[in-house]
Amino acid sequence: DQQVKQNSPSLSVQEGRISILNCDYTNSMFDYFLWYKKYPAEGPTFLISISSIKDKNEDGRFTVFLNKSAKHLSLHIVPSQPGDSAVYFCAASYGGTSYGKLTFGQGTILTVHP
């Protein structure tokens, strides 16, 4: 069973516009959520995270929103740049887990056109 789902395999946006990547989860025990970014032939790199006690977290051009009632989170990138083109994974962790045991979504390929 897929506990973390990214239903859009790909997203294409124009440079300067907003990119919105979505993620849904089914397990209400998840209480920490993360986004990772992956370029081809490289490992994923941590981007931004959010705890379930918050509904928004910002870091520069990246903002993550969490809607606990809908079990939905989204990553907003504003403005999008061609260098943002990569695969984006959302991930979730169980409450009380003190190590990096993460459940990942399938990933969304973001393409930002110049």
Place this chain on the structure above:
Amino acid sequence: GAGVSQSPSNKVTEKGKDVELRCDPISGHTALYWYRQSLGQGLEFLIYFQGNSAPDKSGLPSDRFSAERTGGSVSTLTIQRTQQEDSAVYLCASSLDAWEKLFFGSGTQLSVL
């Protein structure tokens, strides 16, 4: 090196053979993880090491999979009697103490023919 290093980067093997995948974590990182990514799927947790012990090996898919870590550093993931469904990218990650900031290696692409 500055990052997590994995070798080999690519491995092609025949069904039934054993393979060993190696991970060199970032120096000083006590936590080490193995994940795998099958085609079209997200990353799947396999095993977690703290130092040389593995408090969580719940993600290992079968007893054909084993892993060890020595000297609190290098880790080896061994797959015995490989099957075609073992074909995937195997990713190693390490972390110091802020666990959300896992640092991943580039992975080993395993193809079982």
